Amino acid sequence: MTTLIIAEKPNVAKKIAYALAEGKPIRKSMNKVPYYELMRDGKKVIVAPAVGHLYTLAPKIKVYGYPIFDIEWVPVYSAEKGKSYVRDYVKTLAALAKQADEFIVACDYDTEGEVIGYTALKYACGVDPSKAKRMKFSALTRKDLIRAWYNLEPTINFGMADAGITRHVLDWYWGVNLSRALSSALRRASGKWVVLSTGRVQGPTLKFLVEREKEIANFKPTPYWVIRMVLEKDGKKYTANYEKERILDENEAKRIVGEARKGPAFVEKIEVNQQQRKPPHPFDLGTLQREAYSAFGYSPKKTLEIAQRLYERSLCSYPRTSSQKLPKNLNFRNILQNLAKMPEYKPHAHELLGKGVLKPVEGKKDDPAHPAIYPTGEIPKPGDLSKDEQNIYDLIVRRFLSAFADPALREIMKVFIRSNNHRFILSGARTLREGWLKIYGRYVKFDEVLLPTFKEGESVNVLQIKREKKKTKPPARYSPASVIKKMEDLGIGTKATRAQILETLYSRGYIEGKRKIRVTPLGMKVVDALERSVPSIVSVELTRSFEEKMEEIMQRKIEKEKVIENAREQLTRILKEFKERELEIGKALLEKLIDNNTKPRSKASKARELSLEEQEEIKAGAESRLKKREPLVVGKCPKCGGDLIVRYNRRTGKRFVGCSNWPNCNVTYPLLQRGEIIPTGKVCPECGNAPIVKIKEGNREYEVCLNMECNRKRRAR
DNA sequence: GCAAGGTC
Numbered sequence: 043m044t045t046l047i048i049a050e051k052p053n054v055a056k057k058i059a060y061a062l063a064e065g066k067p068i069r070k071s072m073n074k075v076p077y078y079e080l081m082r083d084g085k086k087v088i089v090a091p092a093v094g095h096l097y098t099l100a101p102k103i104k105v106y107g108y109p110i111f112d113i114e115w116v117p118v119y120s121a122e123k124g125k126s127y128v129r130d131y132v133k134t135l136a137a138l139a140k141q142a143d144e145f146i147v148a149c150d151y152d153t154e155g156e157v158i159g160y161t162a163l164k165y166a167c168g169v170d171p172s173k174a175k176r177m178k179f180s181a182l183t184r185k186d187l188i189r190a191w192y193n194l195e196p197t198i199n200f201g202m203a204d205a206g207i208t209r210h211v212l213d214w215y216w217g218v219n220l221s222r223a224l225s226s227a228l229r230r231a232s233g234k235w236v237v238l239s240t241g242r243v244q245g246p247t248l249k250f251l252v253e254r255e256k257e258i259a260n261f262k263p264t265p266y267w268v269i270r271m272v273l274e275k276d277g278k279k280y281t282a283n284y285e286k287e288r289i290l291d292e293n294e295a296k297r298i299v300g301e302a303r304k305g306p307a308f309v310e311k312i313e314v315n316q317q318q319r320k321p322p323h324p325f326d327l328g329t330l331q332r333e334a335y336s337a338f339g340y341s342p343k344k345t346l347e348i349a350q351r352l353y354e355r356s357l358c359s360y361p362r363t364s365s366q367k368l369p370k371n372l373n374f375r376n377i378l379q380n381l382a383k384m385p386e387y388k389p390h391a392h393e394l395l396g397k398g399v400l401k402p403v404e405g406k407k408d409d410p411a412h413p414a415i416y417p418t419g420e421i422p423k424p425g426d427l428s429k430d431e432q433n434i435y436d437l438i439v440r441r442f443l444s445a446f447a448d449p450a451l452r453e454i455m456k457v458f459i460r461s462n463n464h465r466f467i468l469s470g471a472r473t474l475r476e477g478w479l480k481i482y483g484r485y486v487k488f489d490e491v492l493l494p495t496f497k498e499g500e501s502v503n504v505l506q507i508k509r510e511k512k513k514t515k516p517p518a519r520y521s522p523a524s525v526i527k528k529m530e531d532l533g534i535g536t537k538a539t540r541a542q543i544l545e546t547l548y549s550r551g552y553i554e555g556k557r558k559i560r561v562t563p564l565g566m567k568v569v570d571a572l573e574r575s576v577p578s579i580v581s582v583e584l585t586r587s588f589e590e591k592m593e594e595i596m597q598r599k600i601e602k603e604k605v606i607e608n609a610r611e612q613l614t615r616i617l618k619e620f621k622e623r624e625l626e627i628g629k630a631l632l633e634k635l636i637d638n639n640t641k642p643r644s645k646a647s648k649a650r651e652l653s654l655e656e657q658e659e660i661k662a663g664a665e666s667r668l669k670k671r672e673p674l675v676v677g678k679c680p681k682c683g684g685d686l687i688v689r690y691n692r693r694t695g696k697r698f699v700g701c702s703n704w705p706n707c708n709v710t711y712p713l714l715q716r717g718e719i720i721p722t723g724k725v726c727p728e729c730g731n732a733p734i735v736k737i738k739e740g741n742r743e744y745e746v747c748l749n750m751e752c753n754r755k756r757r758a759r
Numbered sequence: 760g761c762a763a764g765g766t767c
Contacts, residue, residue: 050765050766051765051766051767052766052767092765092766093765093766093767094764094765094766094767095764095765095766096765096766098763098764098765099762101761106760106761108761110761118765118766125766125767127766127767128766128767131766131767149765150765154764154765155765157764157765158764158765158766206764209763209764210762210763210764213762213763213764214761214762214763215762216762217761217762217763218761218762219761219762220761220762221760221761221762222760222761224761225760225761235760237760237761238761239760239761239762240761240762241761241762241763242762242763243762243763244762244763350766350767354767362765362766535763535764536763536764536765538764538765538766539763539764539765542763542764543762543763546762
């Protein structure tokens with residue numbers, strides 16, 4: 043008797059083998075694919091891995107037309123580029139199956155896992171899937187795996203397999219046929235062949251990006267006013283805000299300023315509150331992707347790739363997880379002791395080890411197959427990690443450590459200042475006890491606004507009360523990180539595919555912009571065309587209806603053939619109409635202008651907007667993020683003694699030097715727009731008050747006095 | 760050449 047256990051991936055095969063072996067399993071390999079042999083209860087057991095899906099759907103007929111419904115399962119290496127490594131896994135499973143007379147599927151217990159097991163049995167092993175048993179476990183611990191071994195399900199879960207197969211078929215029917223239809227329409231109208239695509243996830247994702255684009259295009263800014271009080275205490279200046287944050291009427295703002303100016307101003311009330319802030323929950327993939335984006339500017343795809351490399355080197359746990367919880371039986375103490383071998387984590391790890399009880403915070407989300415992402419305790423050798431890997435590793439380690447740390451304690455202070463019949467609020471905040479911020483503080487930012495001590499009733503030295511005109515802003519553009527979040531919230535795509543689907547939208551030319559995503563005219567028109575002809579493909583409701591059907595199939599309330607047949611009929615109708623209107627749809631895709639909802643922009647404004655955004659992207663670049671908080675100081679202000687710093691005009695993006703005490707001090711100097719600015723610390727000897735800066739442009743360097751009226755000449759260095 | 764879903 044030999045039993046073959048099929049796991050979803052190599053690492054899981056290893057874990058199953060080690061859990062079930064009496065003693066140690068023997069690691070062998072075939073076609074460079076690792077597998078394991080062991081004895082259990084007098085039986086020889088082989089544990090071998092798949093690598094995710096080994097089979098995929100492909101059309102039986104290789105002509106590029108539509109509609110196509112005649113599809114079959116084929117090995118992924120024959121259907122997709124870059125998947126040749128899968129061949130070795132299929133070959134290995136096929137060979138091992140010949141030695142076996144009992145088969146057990148031990149893939150993840152979900153619909154995709156069931157399909158992986160089903161197709162592996164049927165096509166790679168050449169055995170009847172109904173002959174196989176099922177190991178069912180929700181954690182990869184020895185205990186769970188042994189329990190699963192002794193409580194084998196007599197068959198695989200055919201309801202789940204059918205639901206999964208149906209999902210594959212429906213996605214293929216809708217996605218491939220509509221992608222072909224779009225591409226064909228465009229070719230009909232333009233004579234050119236451009237690959238267009240859409241699908242159950244791409245469609246709604248592009249749609250919500252388009253909606254945001256339209257909101258921005260249609261946005262009409264409305265003016266409002268804010269009122270501020272600048273006051274002085276112990277020689278320092280503070281700004282208090284009027285209790286009503288926005289005033290929509292300028293006359294009202296004027297009246298309030300006039301009345302408030304009459305005074306007298308005094309401290310009416312002081313409110314001090316303390317807040318405990320718990321550490322953030324352990325990382326699921328989506329949260330790691332967002333954090334890596336905001337800390338380092340990495341795209342979600344890049345973060346997943348880096349995390350996968352760390353995982354392959356055993357430095358962190360499996361990254362494709364939606365769990366925010368750490369397993370209870372994980373040896374936290376051991377991991378902390380190992381992390382303490384690295385100098386940068388040593389003090390933190392030691393402090394936590396001294397706490398006695400190690401109980402991590404956890405988030406709400408869970409994942410049946412994997413825990414949250416944590417460092418395994420394996421230590422990278424110095425210089426082993428690239429900069430990117432080092433960054434992600436640090437993020438994961440610090441997030442893990444801080445989950446065990448004490449809450450931070452914050453103090454929020456509000457000083458209510460009354461002037462005549464009006465009230466202003468001066469707000470302060472500070473951290474009283476750092477707690478987890480000591481470890482993770484570099485990746486989160488809490489305001490530190492220190493206020494001096496005020497007493498209730500004391501009079502306030504008001505320097506100025508003024509109104510400022512502001513404008514409401516359009517909603518912000520999506521970033522790659524916020525797109526992933528939105529997809530999560532809508533429940534479309536999976537943790538493992540969202541980043542990749544976003545990349546597809548870029549590669550189709552539907553969207554552009556590294557940090558602030560803009561929908562291109564092509565992207566706008568694709569959504570417009572689909573909305574008119576196939577509205578369901580840009581709606582999240584399609585995913586919802588798939589899910590309902592899958593649930594019914596799992597519960598054996600409906601047959602998968604029936605669901606597939608229904609989709610086929612529905613699509614046949616839709617695609618027939620699409621084909622009849624192909625030329626018209628293709629012409630609409632070609633139109634130069636975006637649809638009526640978005641105004642065409644003038645050349646000038648478009649050019650300015652793009653360049654501004656590009657500048658913002660560069661400025662907001664990951665490397666400059668930390669620097670941005672510390673502006674470049676080029677000298678002291680001759681008028682008030684403040685710092686002269688390099689600032690950027692919000693509207694034009696052009697740089698200039700201004701005083702850090704703005705708006706109380708209005709000293710500014712123009713700057714050349716090109717070249718690196720290097721402070722010299724010198725004051726101009728000619729005019730005696732403006733700073734001298736060095737400008738470095740390529741290989742040229744020269745020093746200039748910032749004062750335009752000064753006679754000092756440029757000096758080459 | 761097309762989807763979305765696993766995975767190295």
